Each structure stands twice: as C-alpha cells, then as structure tokens.
Amino acid sequence: MTVRVAICDGPLAETTRPQTAGDDGAVVVFEGIVRRLENGRPISGLTYDVYSPMAENLLQELGQSLIHDFGVTTVIVEHSRGFVPVGQCSFRLVVSGCHRQEVFRAAQWFIDRLKEDVPIWKKPVPAQAGTG
C-alpha cells in the first residue's frame, strides 16, 4: 500500500508506468493538461499557487482514503507549482488496484475532492503576456 505525493516546479515530466503490486490488474493514469483557452480567451499557460504543506497533507490524506475506502493499492499524485505552458501536464494521478471498477471510481472521487478542498489555485497568463 503506497501513497506518494509530490509538488513539482513547472510542468510535469513525462513518466513511465510505475511498478505496481503483483496482484494489481488495473492502473488508471489521469493527466491534466493546460488548455489553449481559459474562459474562451487564449492563454500562454497557467500559473499555479500552492499552499504548502497543507496541500501536500490533504493530498496524502485523500490518497490514504483511496486505500482504506476503495481498496486500491497504489496512489501517486503529482501537481505543478508555478508556470505551466499550454499543452503541458500540470497534474497526474496514478491509481492501481486489483480491478478496474475500484480504480476508476477511486480516481474520479480523488479528483472531485482535489477540486473542492486542496489549496491550489490556477491563474491564467494571457497569450500576449506569457513567457511560453
């Protein structure tokens, strides 16, 4: 049973599928990508502000909830801090478990809670003012 949380500066690097427990038959990998438009306006990227260590603590608690309440075995969470250009990854969630049902449900629940409770804020950077 593993929960790993990381806040990373800038866009998240590409990654390979992490090693999972031998009994796991399902892995869900969700990636949040910065879109070109924010509220209909073109942007160069998003700047993320993270309140540490509260954000990390809450992400860790949410991950533990997945293990205890959904029966999954591995939860890996990465979120960006600072500027992330359009097209780059700012959030990654990996959930593994025995079967697809619990990992899909767990991943959905986690993301819903993240967007409700975890103190992270995005701020759009207009396309003409961006650095990316």
Add this chain to the structure above:
Amino acid sequence: MEQVDQRQQKTCESLRVFLFGAEATLLGTSEIFVPAEEGIRTVRDLRSWLAGRYTELRPLMSQIRVAVNHRFAADDTPLGPNDEIALIGKVSGG
C-alpha cells in the same frame, strides 16, 4: 503580491493571515496582520472582523474557509499569535 496593506501594522502579538487566489487579488496582498487590540479570539471572530474591515471580501465570505496550522478549522477554533492562519477561498487545482 508586492502591495503591502498599509491599514495594518505588524506587532509580535498580531495575528498573521495568509491570502491566496481571488482574495489575495482583491486585497492586493498575500498577507494581512490583525492587531492584538482587535480582540480576535476565534475563527468566528476573525471572519466577522474580516467582513467588517474588508468590504471587498464580503461577497466571498460564504465560500471562504479558514485554515489554522494547515487544517480547516471550525468557527469555534481558538486563535493565537503563534498560529498559522490562512483564508482558503475557491480552489482550482487539477
């Protein structure tokens, strides 16, 4: 957030309150100091004081939660100068 709130002066007994997101943008600062003489004892006192002092925050108060020492805090949570206090408005991670 370079702009400093000139309405408040920091003292060793002040409460220090961190701001983020829309609240920080509205007030033009990422932290405010509540003087000890304001008599803020609890989260409820702080919310009331903020709404009275910063009219800009009033429309947002219903969605603002207060975190004390990195945990969401109930209204009756006591506050002291050594606590780390933060206003957590609408978040937008992910």
